[in-house]
Amino acid sequence: MSELKEAKTTVQSTTLANMSLHNHEQVVFGFDEATGLKCIIAIHNTILGPALGGTRMWAYANESEALNDVLRLSRGMTYKAAITGLNLGGGKAVIIGDSRKDKSEAMMRRFGKFVNSLGGKYITAEDVGIGTKDMEYVHMETQHVTGIPESMGGSGDPSPVTAFGVYMGMKASANYRWGNDSLNGKKIVVQGVGHVGESLVSHLVKEGAKVYITDIFQDRLEAVVKQYGVEVVDKDAFYDMDMDIYAPCALGATLNDNTLERLKCSIIAGAANNQLADEKIHGEAVMKKGILYAPDFLINAGGLINVYTELEGYNRNRALSKAENIYNTTLQILKISTEENIPTYVAANRMAEQRIEAIGKVKLSY
Ligand code: NAD
Numbered sequence: 530m531s532e533l534k535e536a537k538t539t540v541q542s543t544t545l546a547n548m549s550l551h552n553h554e555q556v557v558f559g560f561d562e563a564t565g566l567k568c569i570i571a572i573h574n575t576i577l578g579p580a581l582g583g584t585r586m587w588a589y590a591n592e593s594e595a596l597n598d599v600l601r602l603s604r605g606m607t608y609k610a611a612i613t614g615l616n617l618g619g620g621k622a623v624i625i626g627d628s629r630k631d632k633s634e635a636m637m638r639r640f641g642k643f644v645n646s647l648g649g650k651y652i653t654a655e656d657v658g659i660g661t662k663d664m665e666y667v668h669m670e671t672q673h674v675t676g677i678p679e680s681m682g683g684s685g686d687p688s689p690v691t692a693f694g695v696y697m698g699m700k701a702s703a704n705y706r707w708g709n710d711s712l713n714g715k716k717i718v719v720q721g722v723g724h725v726g727e728s729l730v731s732h733l734v735k736e737g738a739k740v741y742i743t744d745i746f747q748d749r750l751e752a753v754v755k756q757y758g759v760e761v762v763d764k765d766a767f768y769d770m771d772m773d774i775y776a777p778c779a780l781g782a783t784l785n786d787n788t789l790e791r792l793k794c795s796i797i798a799g800a801a802n803n804q805l806a807d808e809k810i811h812g813e814a815v816m817k818k819g820i821l822y823a824p825d826f827l828i829n830a831g832g833l834i835n836v837y838t839e840l841e842g843y844n845r846n847r848a849l850s851k852a853e854n855i856y857n858t859t860l861q862i863l864k865i866s867t868e869e870n871i872p873t874y875v876a877a878n879r880m881a882e883q884r885i886e887a888i889g890k891v892k893l894s895y
Contacts, residue, residue: 580620698828
């Protein structure tokens with residue numbers, strides 16, 4: 530076998546093996562030399578509807594890191610849509626590259642063509658490193674896109690609705706833990722003050738919380754400090770701080786062996802997807818430590834709600850009122866977790882799986 534053939538076989542078998550771990554339906558790789566585009570689109574499950582999930586642009590160290598991320602993220606979208614009561618499946622895309630340096634109109638339009646080739650089975654939107662302007666370019670090549678600018682009849686940036694949903698989930702967790710949902714005076718660390726993190730900070734500051742922020746970019750920190758007068762903490766040292774609430778709003782897997790040893794908070798509630806590095810191990814570890822963990826895919830569903838509303842004809846108030854309901858679902862999940870002595874992520878997964886199963890059966894009938 531030639532070297533090229535061997536390399537192809539290795540990638541393919543690894544991908545299929547990875548897909549079979551969590552039953553992914555389809556994974557599509559896209560490459561375009563002219564624009565430098567290297568992307569992967571993963572479709573996890575389409576029982577409830579077309580797979581909708583954002584596109585993340587990140588400078589992954591290698592291809593398998595990107596594949597791992599897109600598989601995890603797309604699965605999370607299936608659960609997020611299901612638990613939120615939306616008729617959507619789960620999918621996600623990643624573009625390998627530095628969004629600050631490598632992105633271009635041509636790249637995004639080429640990506641749009643890849644999305645279009647899936648014929649509506651996958652619908653894209655923004656995620657880390659991708660904004661509404663990028664979606665505008667994608668929209669030039671496909672209709673299967675949400676999160677396009679409001680001026681073009683879309684729902685615009687979903688982040689404020691995501692942040693509102695996270696805020697609701699955080700308040701519900703506070704209510705469950707402390708008997709009332711006020712965040713006034715609570716010490717809260719927001720990790721990552723990008724689109725969602727900054728918007729979350731604005732809700733928290735308004736409510737009188739003592740907010741600390743951290744980020745890897747100095748310009749983000751300066752902008753948020755200037756606007757809200759919050760305090761900056763070191764991006765690694767903050768894990769050792771005394772705090773009431775930790776709000777992960779950067780990337781995933783920040784709840785891991787290292788950080789859980791150090792965290793001393795009462796509640797974890799944030800926007801980042803896949804916060805538990807290993808769902809089973811760290812989901813249980815969080816529970817054993819007595820920390821209330823608001824499942825990420827439940828409380829960060831505001832963005833998905835927002836783009837879903839766009840598919841129906843956008844209305845911001847409808848999106849916000851659906852996102853407000855995250856409060857009630859969070860309370861429900863925390864209650865099940867306590868009553869059955871199971872980690873919160875297990876309770877949330879189960880609720881999502883029950884809906885997929887029930888609706889899947891309904892769809893079988895004519
Ligand atoms: P963003 O790119 O606008 O912001 C992320 C911020 O995190 C950036 O400022 C980045 O510099 C910072 N960051 C990265 N690594 C960090 C680290 N190690 N320590 C501290 N800061 C770090 O992205 P966003 O749209 O705000 O999304 C944030 C998270 O929420 C992501 O995990 C995303 O998948 C998730 N999420 C976003 C939405 C949405 O509507 N945008 C919806 C659901 C979930």
